[in-house]
Amino acid sequence: MLLDTASLYFRAFFGVPESVKAPDGTPVNAVRGLLDFIARLVADHSPGHLVACMDADWRPQWRVELIPSYKSHRVADEPAAGAGGEGAAEQVPDTLAPQVPVIEAVLDAIGVARLGVPGYEADDVIGTLAVAAAGPVAIVTGDRDLFQLVDDARGVRVLYPRKGVGDCDVIDEEAIASRYGVRAGQYADFAALRGDPSDGLPGVKGIGEKTAAELVTRYGDLAGVRAAAADPLSRLTAARRRTITEAAAYLDVAPKVVRVADDVPLPRFDAALPSEPADPRALAWLAERWGLGGSLARLLDALAKAAG
CATH class of the missing domain: 3.40.50.1010 (5'-nuclease)
Known part of the structure; x- marks a missing residue:
């Protein structure tokens, strides 16, 4: 325990x-x-x-x-x-x-x-x-x-x-x-997208809990979500691709902050x-x-x- x-x-x-x-x-x-x-x-x-x-x-x-x-x-x-x-x-x-x-x-x-x-x-x-x-x-x-x-x-x-x-x-x-609506192994990526005001994590503008879960479920993980945002032929709307792309600096570092260290x-x-x-x-x-x-x-x- x-x-x-x-x-x-x-x-x-x-x-x-x-x-x-x-x-x-x-x-x-x-x-x-x-x-x-x-x-x-x-x-x-x-x-x-x-x-x-x-x-x-x-x-x-x-x-x-x-x-x-x-x-x-x-x-x-x-x-x-x-x-x-x-x-x-x-x-x-x-x-x-x-x-x-x-x-x-x-x-x-x-x-x-x-x-x-x-x-x-x-x-x-x-x-x-x-x-x-x-x-x-x-x-x-x-x-x-x-x-x-x-x-x-x-x-x-x-x-x-x-x-x-x-x-x-x-x-x-x-x-x-x-x-x-996500697997346990997806929770950290979901949390990074959603953000958490109680920890001062801004998340991606316009992406709340429901949308974060949908994106991670659809594309597997944060890398998949970002790849879809970079692909104009993906199912994402242009506006959604733009908000994710504009959050690149945050998404580059958020996973390391959100993920619990195991070493x-x-x-x-x-x-x-x-x-x-x-x-x-x-x-x-x-x-x-x-x-x-x-x-x-x-x-x-x-x-x-x-x-x-």
Whole structure:
């Protein structure tokens, strides 16, 4: 099981009231919410291995160099301590940013593998792990970009939370075809054509989700769509050929930005589910300092049962 950790702690932050606080009055709603999420996921799915994937760099420079608008609207005016990333800081709610280091410390003390690699997003770590995995993989994320990794033949699926993580849509190849009208292997090309305002990706002017799906389905992939646009005898209208041709500079680089990297150099790690805390003394201190109470107890119980 691969966790898109930031996606989940943002969801926890907005889903759990800020009235959930540490003894000193500091909000710990994201911390406790994430622990409860992981406990539920482990209890429901009993994974043999678990990795909390992190954004060591939420807006990698190599992606920005290709498309300068990439996530530019999410850059904070001032650095946000604990928000992660190597370059500009991401806009993170003031009461969430201080909780991120706590989340990291608690996961480390429990012994849950936590992986982030400088220069890469959590998506890229997930992509690398999913491609290398010998057995089935469940990716837990609220980010549709990771739908491109779905592969029924290899047992790679996405658990896409609707409300809490106990209510997830299981995204397999049939679900992608039903939702978007494309195959999982076409999803990245479809997304590049469509664009994504939430990531600062403009897409091709006049091409929305429906048209992008029709084009990718008809011509197979983005290269096929571009070849059709260059062919005056293709079924594309002159106006459509023109808009695609005029977007050449964007389409030259968009696939590399949109596609999840699968060759991230990962450090050594142990993804085995911990049956007991890796650092009991540190965890006890963290539990008392931050008032983690039942949330931590539920996660430790779920891990012990699944690992046993």
